[in-house]
Amino acid sequence: MIVYPLWHVGHQNQAGDAGSTVHVDESGVFCEEADGDDVKLLGIYSTLERAEGRMRQARLLPGFRDEPECFHFDVCELDEDQWTEGFVRVPPGE
Numbered sequence: 001m002i003v004y005p006l007w008h009v010g011h012q013n014q015a016g017d018a019g020s021t022v023h024v025d026e027s028g029v030f031c032e033e034a035d036g037d038d039v040k041l042l043g044i045y046s047t048l049e050r051a052e053g054r055m056r057q058a059r060l061l062p063g064f065r066d067e068p069e070c071f072h073f074d075v076c077e078l079d080e081d082q083w084t085e086g087f088v089r090v091p092p093g094e
Contacts, residue, residue: 001046002076002077003044003045003076004044004045004046004050004073004076005041005044005045005073006044006051006055006071007039007041007042007071007073007074008067008070008071008072009037009038009039009067009070009072010037010038010040011037011067042054042055042071048073051073058071
């Protein structure tokens, strides 16, 4: 079964030219949590149409409407591993 997680990124970063906030780059919605970007999962939907409908509704809400292009949805297979390797922690400031 295919599902569609819908995400929004609230940006706090100061990357890019002249210290301007980067919202979308060549690979899509930009996200750098280390810079303070706030990632929110709005929901996981059974169809692309439902995910798009929720995105349209959310674009009318405070906060989300300030960054209407910063939504992203994934296409995921239910019961399929998404993270298959371990990870390391990097202390702040390193």
